[in-house]
Amino acid sequence: MVKNLVIVESPAKAKTIEKFLGKDFTVLSSFGHVRDLSKKDLSVDIEKGFIPNYEISADKKKTVSELKKKAKEAEMVWLATDEDREGEAISWHLVEALQIDEKKTKRIVFHEITKNAILEAIENPRSIDHHLVDAQQARRVLDRLVGYELSPVLWKKVKPALSAGRVQSVAVRLIVEREDEIKSFVTDSAFRVTAVFEVPGKSPVSILNAELNKRFKTADEAKKFLLKCATAGFKVDTVEKKPASKSPAPPFTTSTLQQEASRKLGYSVAKTMMVAQQLYESGHITYMRTDSVNLSSLALSMAKKVIEKNYGENYIKTRQFVTKSKSAQEAHEAIRPTYLDRQEISGDNSQKRLYELIWKRTIASQMAEAKLEKTNIIISISTTSESFVARGEVITFDGFLKVYLESTDDEDAEVQKGMLPTVTKGDQLQRKEILAVERFTQPPPRYTEASLVKKMEELGIGRPSTYAPTISTIQKREYVVKEDRQGEDRNYTYLELLDKTVKEEIKTEKTRFEKSKLFPTDIGTVVNNFLVEYFVKILDYSFTADVEIQFDEIARGEKAWSEMIKDFYTPFHVTVENTLATSKKQSGERLLGVDPESGKNIYAKIGRYGPIVQIGETTDEDKPKFAGMKKGQSIETINLDEAIDLFKLPREVGTYEDEPLVVALGRFGPYVRHVNKFFSLEKTDDPMSITAERAIELIDKKRLKDKENTISEFPEDDTLKVLKGRYGAYISQGKNNFRIPKGKVAEELTYEDCLAIIEAAPTKKGFKKK
């Protein structure tokens, strides 16, 4: 018999809270939302005023029936879901789905998971805020209407199975537009002059690095300047010293954790979230999906103690940070270690590293500012009015820097400034080296997963729980790809002042190497340009912010949610209809030139399965010929010769065991086919030039691997095998696979055993997914 049933969203939270409440309380979790709009169709009755058709989510049926049973027994149901729009809605959906009388419920909220906070929450219950629930329903219905009306437009006008939505389409837009900026960027260059001076009369030799206070547009100007320096004297003109200080960054939110883990540990956002989830479940950190930088009073006092013990009292500075982001809903604390006195934890390497990062960031946020002394030394040149400047920085008190320094996205950041030698006004300096090197302006950087999340957060698009899934969706739809791309060679002019002359050299450097950056694909570009043209409003960077203002009005009870949705939907739906009626099929088609063999046009465009090249017109009586593109090729960059090459596939490269070896491009990349078996080429193999020897090598390698994975084979049926797979042994027959029942040993299975298992296996059709 349950007296009081408390329902929270997360099972880990339930476990913790149960310890704080006496035995009169049972704490269970809903595992997030329990009901949603049906996936099958729109599930919004537009005619009747946008009535949503909710159903219990397939994976929540069990949870709901258990909660329902317990709720029935309980005298009181305490709805303790998160204090935000979604949390309020979850509470309401629970009341509906569990069919409890709302009078038998109390709504409670707490910001930190401490005994006091929870007991206080129990003392101050309220009822469900139906205005807030309505704001969530508006959000949900708007997203459904946008997603389920826009996506089918893409199926008709671009390619089946594509998707569009309020969040993902804007994320793609950011990447496509950044690429456009990079393409249209005009590189400019100027000569940066640097000098190395020796301060005379010091032992050991004292060196001063300085930079000229201006840059020269041309090599001639730079050369002229260097020649002036040849005969010049250099003198310390002024020495300026300024104190400065640096403050620590606030503790982690989901977005900043993803950014720092990406920069410092090289984790993808998905990996960061996976590891953080493990840390959360093992009780090491607080909740990892949050937009709040707030720390509980308990955490603040713990931090103070730890800092005092480890670093001393003068390193303490207790701070409460305020969340800047407007979209923040602050249902949780910042991400921090549960026990700040634990600097290290047990776990695997990924967990240890992420935990360490979180620990340092949290502790540093409660530490004193670093004190610096910045020094500028201005060096005059006797033959000209320009001057050199040497900048130095000395840490006089390290403060939080003892523990942690936030990294930046800026890849071209200056090298760290160091200490400068002591000089005084009037000192003569000896020139050791003066260089003028041509430097180039940089186009804006491409997004990484983490810098895209940062941008999305700034725009208020997406939530902590959706950043990682959204980034995976836009890659799964093949709108963007994450990859490394080599920089290109670029020449620059290098001028060095010798004794009385200037040495000029042309040197070569690589342009920026792009590591794990997001690039738009052809499909991403075509879809984005189409959506931006026809659905300006949805694709506008401020669309989400605009609707959020209205959701807030609904939450305050100033507006009915169905009215807001009606105002949005009526013109939106007209646009959808007009677009379907008037827009052409979007293929991104580009004419590459004329095929010398047939005299027909060759085009690059998007086909049903991705980018293709085409010889001839689709309107011709003769069917045009098609060929898929290789990885790395794109409609925009492919040239005529490369396109003609693609039609050379499939090609026979030789024979093996008296059977032909055929190389071609498939859905999953280049392969060699041999007796109806496919063998993937490796990254370094080029389908255009691969030899029979290499193809045979690949085949033998694959055969050996298959053999190693084979546990048993049977003379009765050569399509039937017992194999070793990722998840253990299984039975394979032709294209079907079957699991081996528990208690049977794979190695001992006979042919008859296998047949019996296959016979007993549930048929695929009867096994409906979800």
Add this chain to the structure above:
DNA sequence: CAGTGAGCGAGCTTCCGCTTGACTT
């Protein structure tokens, strides 16, 4: 896991936000 791409047409695809296991064969 793969050999297509027009056309015909049925039947399918799709959103965002909250949360984890069950499961992969």
